[in-house]
Amino acid sequence: MLAALLVMALGAVVLGAALGYAAVRFRVEGDPLVEKIDAILPQTQCGQCSYPGCRPYATAIAKGEAEINQCPPGGDEGIRKLADLLGREFKSLSAEHGIEKPKSVAVIDEQICIGCTLCIQACPVDAIVGASKQLHTVIARQCTGCELCLPPCPVDCISMQAIRESVENWKWKYPVFKINPAQREAA
Amino acid sequence: MTALQRLFKFNGGVKPAYNKEASTRLPIAVAPTPTLLVIPLHQSIGGMPRPLVKPGERVLKGQRIGGADGNVSSAVHASTSGTVIAVEMRLMPHTSGLSAMCVVIEPDGRDEWIPHGPFDFRNASPTQIHDYLRDSGVVGLGGAVFPSYLKLNPEKQRNLDTLVLNGAECEPYITCDDVLMRERAATILQGALVMRDMLGAGQVLIGIEDNKPEAIAAMEAAAHAVKTAVGESSVKVVSVPTLYPAGGAKQLIRVLTGIEVPHGKRSTDYGVQCFNVGTAYAIFEAIALGQPLISRIVTVAGNVGQPRNFEVLLGTPMRDLIALCGPLPDSDRVIMGGPMMGLRMPDDSVPVVKAANCVLVGSSDLFPPPPPEMPCIRCGECAKACPADLQPFELYWFARAKIFGKAQEYDLFDCIECGCCAYVCPSHIPLVDYYRFAKSEIWARELAKVSSDEARERYEFRMLREEREKQDHAAKLAAKAVARREKAAAAKTDAAKVATTPEQDEKKALIAAALERVRAQKEQIQPENTINLTPEQVAEVAAIETRRAEIREMAKPHVWQDD
Numbered sequence: 001m002l003a004a005l006l007v008m009a010l011g012a013v014v015l016g017a018a019l020g021y022a023a024v025r026f027r028v029e030g031d032p033l034v035e036k037i038d039a040i041l042p043q044t045q046c047g048q049c050s051y052p053g054c055r056p057y058a059t060a061i062a063k064g065e066a067e068i069n070q071c072p073p074g075g076d077e078g079i080r081k082l083a084d085l086l087g088r089e090f091k092s093l094s095a096e097h098g099i100e101k102p103k104s105v106a107v108i109d110e111q112i113c114i115g116c117t118l119c120i121q122a123c124p125v126d127a128i129v130g131a132s133k134q135l136h137t138v139i140a141r142q143c144t145g146c147e148l149c150l151p152p153c154p155v156d157c158i159s160m161q162a163i164r165e166s167v168e169n170w171k172w173k174y175p176v177f178k179i180n181p182a183q184r185e186a187a
Numbered sequence: 188m189t190a191l192q193r194l195f196k197f198n199g200g201v202k203p204a205y206n207k208e209a210s211t212r213l214p215i216a217v218a219p220t221p222t223l224l225v226i227p228l229h230q231s232i233g234g235m236p237r238p239l240v241k242p243g244e245r246v247l248k249g250q251r252i253g254g255a256d257g258n259v260s261s262a263v264h265a266s267t268s269g270t271v272i273a274v275e276m277r278l279m280p281h282t283s284g285l286s287a288m289c290v291v292i293e294p295d296g297r298d299e300w301i302p303h304g305p306f307d308f309r310n311a312s313p314t315q316i317h318d319y320l321r322d323s324g325v326v327g328l329g330g331a332v333f334p335s336y337l338k339l340n341p342e343k344q345r346n347l348d349t350l351v352l353n354g355a356e357c358e359p360y361i362t363c364d365d366v367l368m369r370e371r372a373a374t375i376l377q378g379a380l381v382m383r384d385m386l387g388a389g390q391v392l393i394g395i396e397d398n399k400p401e402a403i404a405a406m407e408a409a410a411h412a413v414k415t416a417v418g419e420s421s422v423k424v425v426s427v428p429t430l431y432p433a434g435g436a437k438q439l440i441r442v443l444t445g446i447e448v449p450h451g452k453r454s455t456d457y458g459v460q461c462f463n464v465g466t467a468y469a470i471f472e473a474i475a476l477g478q479p480l481i482s483r484i485v486t487v488a489g490n491v492g493q494p495r496n497f498e499v500l501l502g503t504p505m506r507d508l509i510a511l512c513g514p515l516p517d518s519d520r521v522i523m524g525g526p527m528m529g530l531r532m533p534d535d536s537v538p539v540v541k542a543a544n545c546v547l548v549g550s551s552d553l554f555p556p557p558p559p560e561m562p563c564i565r566c567g568e569c570a571k572a573c574p575a576d577l578q579p580f581e582l583y584w585f586a587r588a589k590i591f592g593k594a595q596e597y598d599l600f601d602c603i604e605c606g607c608c609a610y611v612c613p614s615h616i617p618l619v620d621y622y623r624f625a626k627s628e629i630w631a632r633e634l635a636k637v638s639s640d641e642a643r644e645r646y647e648f649r650m651l652r653e654e655r656e657k658q659d660h661a662a663k664l665a666a667k668a669v670a671r672r673e674k675a676a677a678a679k680t681d682a683a684k685v686a687t688t689p690e691q692d693e694k695k696a697l698i699a700a701a702l703e704r705v706r707a708q709k710e711q712i713q714p715e716n717t718i719n720l721t722p723e724q725v726a727e728v729a730a731i732e733t734r735r736a737e738i739r740e741m742a743k744p745h746v747w748q749d750d
Contacts, residue, residue, distance in 0.1 A: 055643075125642050177617075
């Protein structure tokens with residue numbers, strides 16, 4: 001009786017120690033779910049989801065505090081991916097957070113810019129170059145199109161321009177077979 | 188007689204009607220210089236070259252008008268002498284029907300060359316060869332337009348034993364390589380030897396499909412001439428069976444050497460490098476004559492009265508070329524390339540570019556519209572025909588369902604878009620269209636992923652920087668407060684201290700001495716306007732002085748005695 005108890009107790013102690021060691025040794029840094037959600041979000045850092053950036057929104061989704069349909073730049077495709085990842089139901093984009101727009105970049109009208117640096121301070125990805133009383137300009141390649149630079153501009157010299165289709169970014173279209181009415185009649 | 192060479196086979200392939208004879212009956216003609224040359228800046232794989240000329244500028248034949256931009260990019264040159272009349276967006280020879288930057292040149296008819304001469308590559312460093320070929324604008328002329336200087340890098344490609352020259356030209360209608368080999372075999376061979384020397388390759392294999400006996404004979408004669416002249420015996424002309432797509436680089440390498448280049452590897456990993464015969468010709472012109480790539484041989488075929496090959500200045504409108512061959516009245520489309528892999532042009536005004544091996548004129552009689560697409564019946568014919576050993580039906584299902592990850596798992600990017608699968612498909616499914624769609628979607632997504640990763644990095648760095656700035660600011664404020672307190676404390680102790688150190692005394696004495704010197708100097712100086720004055724002036728000065736004294740007295744703050 002006593003031997004059995006001792007054996008069980010010893011087993012519990014040994015296993016407990018092993019588990020405790022493993023918990024310390026193989027501790028997972030950060031929340032992998034947040035990382036996965038963050039990888040799906042488009043990283044525009046626009047704040048339209050009502051969180052101050054993509055990562056805070058990812059954290060909120062992981063905690064179950066936010067819905068998955070609050071990201072307009074990600075669009076329906078982004079929501080679908082989040083739904084797949086989290087095993088939730090797909091929901092269409094929530095209207096209060098905005099609508100999906102074509103990808104665009106901010107352009108500063110250099111004739112009007114007064115060099116106030118307010119847009120530089122607003123840009124979440126440091127994509128605007130300039131200094132006080134010097135002309136500012138947007139690095140188009142790094143602009144995420146978040147529109148956060150628009151409200152602070154005192155002279156309204158920033159506009160959003162949709163990225164035009166060019167030979168470089170042109171995509172082959174999904175093949176659609178045109179049904180020819182004449183052919184059908186003949187057949 | 189063809190050199191004895193053990194040949195191998197690739198899987199799949201089809202035998203479409205070749206239709207090559209018509210355009211080989213006449214020799215290569217030089218196409219006349221058009222009234223306007225439209226030279227697109229972007230004519231190769233890689234970065235878009237930056238324009239080097241401005242409207243109004245006079246350019247000479249062979250002058251660089253677009254400089255290579257980035258690690259993968261190739262220069263473009265003026266095809267003849269003339270005046271640049273615009274650098275603007277023009278319709279590109281591209282299926283999209285979109286425009287891109289082009290240099291528009293009005294030829295002056297003098298065809299005046301820029302000074303040029305041979306390049307001594309044997310005494311040049313690899314970097315010099317690299318830069319020279321990049322600035323000569325030589326790219327692969329088989330259709331892929333990959334910059335040749337990147338393939339001719341001896342430092343990267345050690346232990347190369349075979350240089351394959353691709354003269355297979357398997358696509359129907361196209362005969363530009365065929366006639367080039369018939370007429371200019373010796374030059375091609377010279378170019379091949381230059382490339383062999385650059386790469387240090389052991390042997391040169393020239394693979395030509397056996398439906399071009401004249402080209403094989405011409406190349407063999409040239410090889411024999413080289414052998415008798417300089418004892419060069421490393422060149423072998425090999426006749427390969429006619430089977431589309433034997434002219435694919437991987438397919439030809441497999442036929443000639445038996446090496447099957449696996450997924451994710453390059454042929455150079457197995458000691459083989461492959462060039463088109465037209466590229467060898469262009470290399471010879473660039474190295475031995477110093478002439479950049481400004482023209483190429485183009486087959487004009489299809490729905491025209493007299494199909495023929497032309498030596499065409501790059502930038503010549505396709506319309507001008509077609510007019511030389513007498514297009515038939517029912518022509519309704521222009522295809523760049525052949526019927527299997529060619530791209531339909533938005534209209535016939537687009538210019539001939541480095542990639543244009545053939546201008547194929549079509550009509551609905553010659554290329555009838557495909558019958559309606561029917562459902563896939565899982566017959567597996569496409570897999571039997573695929574020369575890249577893929578499973579086209581799987582790729583089709585995944586591309587159609589837009590499951591791109593799976594399509595990539597089935598090696599979508601090993602597809603060479605040869606069109607064999609669509610050719611044999613009994614359900615007439617435009618399979619290649621689905622693969623092209625899936626490929627461009629995957630590319631777009633990968634680009635978006637790269638830029639979103641960059642945005643995340645930049646955002647996180649900004650957050651970090653803001654946090655650091657906040658901390659720095661707080662630390663500065665704290666330091667200032669401490670300094671102020673210390674100063675106040677120090678002032679108190681100073682006041683308490685009466686005795687001064689000898690050093691301070693010494694300093695004070697020095698200062699006092701300096702002040703004394705300055706005062707003495709000031710006294711020595713006499714204002715010069717007060718010497719040699721007349722008595723009247725002296726009286727006047729005295730009067731002014733007294734007035735001033737009075738005013739000074741008045742301006743003094745009054746001291747009230749009553750207080």
